[in-house]
Amino acid sequence: MSATKPRTLYDKIFDAHLVETLPDGTALLYIDRHLVHEVTSPQAFEGLRMANRPVRRLEGTVAVVDHNIATDASRYTGIDDPESRVQVETLEKNVAEFNVPYIPLTDARQGIVHIIGPEQGLSLPGMTIVCGDSHTSTHGALGALAFGIGTSEVEHVLATQTLLQKRARNMRVTVEGELPAGCTAKDIVLAIIGKIGTAGGNGHVIEFAGSTIRALDMAGRFSICNMSIEAGARAGMIAPDETTFAYVKGRPHAPKGEYFDRAVEWWKTLPTDEGAVFDKEVFLDAAEIVPMVSWGTSPEDVLPITAAVPDPEAAADEARRAQLRRMVEYMGLQPGQKLTDLKVDVVFIGSCTNSRIEDMRAAAAIARGRQVAEGVRAMVVPGSGLVKLQAEQEGLDAVFKEAGFEWREAGCSMCLGMNPDKLKPGQRCASTSNRNFEGRQGPGGRTHLCSPAMAAAAAITGHLTDVREIAQGKH
Amino acid sequence: MDAFTTLTGIAAPLPMANVDTDKIIPARFLKTIARTGLGKSLFANLRYREDGSENPDFVLNQEPYRHAEVLIAHENFGCGSSREHAPWALLDFGIRCVIAPDFADIFHNNSFKNGILPVRLSREVCDQLMEDARMGGNARLTVDLQRQVVVRPNGEEIPFEIDPLRRHLLLNGLDDIGQTMQKSTSIDGFEAKQRAAQPWLYGAPQQEERTAS
Numbered sequence: 001m002s003a004t005k006p007r008t009l010y011d012k013i014f015d016a017h018l019v020e021t022l023p024d025g026t027a028l029l030y031i032d033r034h035l036v037h038e039v040t041s042p043q044a045f046e047g048l049r050m051a052n053r054p055v056r057r058l059e060g061t062v063a064v065v066d067h068n069i070a071t072d073a074s075r076y077t078g079i080d081d082p083e084s085r086v087q088v089e090t091l092e093k094n095v096a097e098f099n100v101p102y103i104p105l106t107d108a109r110q111g112i113v114h115i116i117g118p119e120q121g122l123s124l125p126g127m128t129i130v131c132g133d134s135h136t137s138t139h140g141a142l143g144a145l146a147f148g149i150g151t152s153e154v155e156h157v158l159a160t161q162t163l164l165q166k167r168a169r170n171m172r173v174t175v176e177g178e179l180p181a182g183c184t185a186k187d188i189v190l191a192i193i194g195k196i197g198t199a200g201g202n203g204h205v206i207e208f209a210g211s212t213i214r215a216l217d218m219a220g221r222f223s224i225c226n227m228s229i230e231a232g233a234r235a236g237m238i239a240p241d242e243t244t245f246a247y248v249k250g251r252p253h254a255p256k257g258e259y260f261d262r263a264v265e266w267w268k269t270l271p272t273d274e275g276a277v278f279d280k281e282v283f284l285d286a287a288e289i290v291p292m293v294s295w296g297t298s299p300e301d302v303l304p305i306t307a308a309v310p311d312p313e314a315a316a317d318e319a320r321r322a323q324l325r326r327m328v329e330y331m332g333l334q335p336g337q338k339l340t341d342l343k344v345d346v347v348f349i350g351s352c353t354n355s356r357i358e359d360m361r362a363a364a365a366i367a368r369g370r371q372v373a374e375g376v377r378a379m380v381v382p383g384s385g386l387v388k389l390q391a392e393q394e395g396l397d398a399v400f401k402e403a404g405f406e407w408r409e410a411g412c413s414m415c416l417g418m419n420p421d422k423l424k425p426g427q428r429c430a431s432t433s434n435r436n437f438e439g440r441q442g443p444g445g446r447t448h449l450c451s452p453a454m455a456a457a458a459a460i461t462g463h464l465t466d467v468r469e470i471a472q473g474k475h
Numbered sequence: 476m477d478a479f480t481t482l483t484g485i486a487a488p489l490p491m492a493n494v495d496t497d498k499i500i501p502a503r504f505l506k507t508i509a510r511t512g513l514g515k516s517l518f519a520n521l522r523y524r525e526d527g528s529e530n531p532d533f534v535l536n537q538e539p540y541r542h543a544e545v546l547i548a549h550e551n552f553g554c555g556s557s558r559e560h561a562p563w564a565l566l567d568f569g570i571r572c573v574i575a576p577d578f579a580d581i582f583h584n585n586s587f588k589n590g591i592l593p594v595r596l597s598r599e600v601c602d603q604l605m606e607d608a609r610m611g612g613n614a615r616l617t618v619d620l621q622r623q624v625v626v627r628p629n630g631e632e633i634p635f636e637i638d639p640l641r642r643h644l645l646l647n648g649l650d651d652i653g654q655t656m657q658k659s660t661s662i663d664g665f666e667a668k669q670r671a672a673q674p675w676l677y678g679a680p681q682q683e684e685r686t687a688s
């Protein structure tokens with residue numbers, strides 16, 4: 001490839017990490033940062049042990065527990081569920097045996113792997129970052145190439161610090177204009193997925209661009225890249241800029257002093273060159289975005305909060321009709337029912353999509369001085385111990401507690417049915433997480449994905465609610 | 476990893492699009508620390524009723540599909556999380572090949588790494604193969620990786636595309652870690668170059684962790 005050919009952000013980072021190209025075109029890609037958690041790593045360590053292989057680069061690796069742990073005080077006295085306990089204990093045994101740096105449960109820095117990577121400066125612009133978790137795409141918001149891998153690949157990275165990769169195709173999603181009131185990064189990404197579908201990004205890496213994206217703070221950018229995988233793309237990226245550099249500066253593992261300046265020099269060369277070609281382009285007008293909520297069991301089944309449940313019979317083909325009928329039934333809905341009429345049992349504010357301090361503030365702004373509706377269980381789960389501390393310093397915990405929300409310890413919590421925080425069959429939940437598949441939050445649970453402000457609004461009124469009405473004092 | 480050359484067996488039709496990994500293996504079964512034993516939880520939410528009994532309507536609970544070695548589905552098979560438990564569960568059940576119009580990227584990758592062959596064929600062909608599969612035990616499908624063809628029960632051969640390296644590894648049951656480890660000199664060289672250009676990437680996080688506190 002000639003140096004003068006215009007390249008995309010993705011191409012540049014990919015090229016900068018190319019160790020070797022195999023005869024058939026597969027790239028051997030160097031991995032700068034490998035984040036490890038308890039669910040997808042036991043069999044990888046088992047593989048190393050069986051083949052008598054060490055971890056190649058300890059300083060490139062960090063382990064943390066997040067998926068299995070309880071988010072109340074019981075987590076410090078041991079895990080009840082025997083299988084969860086075995087996974088956590090296995091990780092602790094493995095990190096000790098292989099000498100892998102580890103952030104234990106009792107550490108204030110513990111949290112969801114995709115929150116703490118950026119928070120600690122472990123994830124930096126220009127890096128290749130992997131983790132055995134599909135939402136690794138989150139870290140791409142820093143202008144990094146970050147993607148989820150399977151356990152065999154976790155083992156491959158542990159053993160070799162590299163991955164065998166095919167170059168993905170380039171896709172750009174451009175969002176231009178000012179975001180309307182009441183809308184957030186979450187609404188942007190839900191609108192994008194609604195538009196392109198859950199397979200829209202298959203085989204591609206998505207670069208999110210345009211004035212709307214550039215105007216977002218890092219928290220918003222993380223939320224958008226987080227859900228790239230729900231749009232079918234393994235990775236999402238946003239070009240690093242002054243917002244990124246200001247975020248990174250001073251983080252514990254970020255470069256310091258002269259190194260920081262040198263790093264910024266390099267990071268500034270990363271944004272996509274003028275004239276670079278994308279295999280696929282999508283445009284969105286920010287002015288058209290409204291607060292969004294998912295109604296079905298796939299993240300592409302989203303609608304403006306002002307809409308009604310669609311009629312399956314109106315779909316074009318029989319396969320889709322059957323799929324929609326199943327969704328309507330599973331979700332316990334009536335075609336034509338207004339989304340704002342759907343009563344919620346549970347509200348979950350958390351997950352690697354929306355558990356940063358900015359998300360806590362957005363939810364608290366709605367909760368302040370109001371009360372959670374009767375019969376609704378509302379929980380707020382910060383993404384890391386440090387987010388929790390900061391929120392407490394800002395008095396947000398008091399705002400939540402006074403309004404009747406539960407204020408919990410950091411972890412994945414109700415994002416997936418793997419720890420004690422689960423929906424019961426039939427329960428309806430307004431959730432700031434990223435997946436609404438059947439049973440995702442617990443068998444039989446019904447998930448409606450939305451932004452933190454929208455989730456808080458639903459907690460207050462007891463039904464899915466247009467957050468703009470709260471802002472206008474209608475509730 | 477077991478080599479994959481030619482497979483002749485029962486195919487189960489699963490006429491569903493967007494079969495996500497939560498469907499293939501729900502999160503509550505991910506707590507294993509071994510690679511085996513997940514077959515009984517494959518498609519658990521579809522396969523079992525709330526009281527734990529088998530749902531007789533689900534294809535894998537019917538004869539002869541209980542012994543299926545091939546699964547035929549619709550678009551975007553394996554979307555959702557990166558869990559490798561999905562191919563492990565398929566494999567543990569006995570499925571060595573999934574045929575669909577397309578696959579989600581991570582699942583596609585993970586399949587190869589576990590000796591499962593994902594075959595992309597058009598929606599029309601998938602529908603046709605499902606029709607064949609509905610003939611049950613009389614309709615065995617052959618998937619020949621060597622010749623890159625699927626052979627219908629009537630003898631018709633349908634060619635498919637596959638990445639040559641992936642095909643080579645699968646045909647020989649090769650582990651790609653061993654292959655990559657032979658390239659350690661290149662990897663050493665890359666690290667030396669990167670360390671010179673971006674020294675801040677080296678030394679973290681271990682050393683800092685120690686000096687910081």
Ligand code: SF4
Nearest residue numbers: 135351352412415416
């Ligand atoms: S918060 Fe949810 S999506 Fe994020 S890492 Fe945890 S389980 Fe996965």
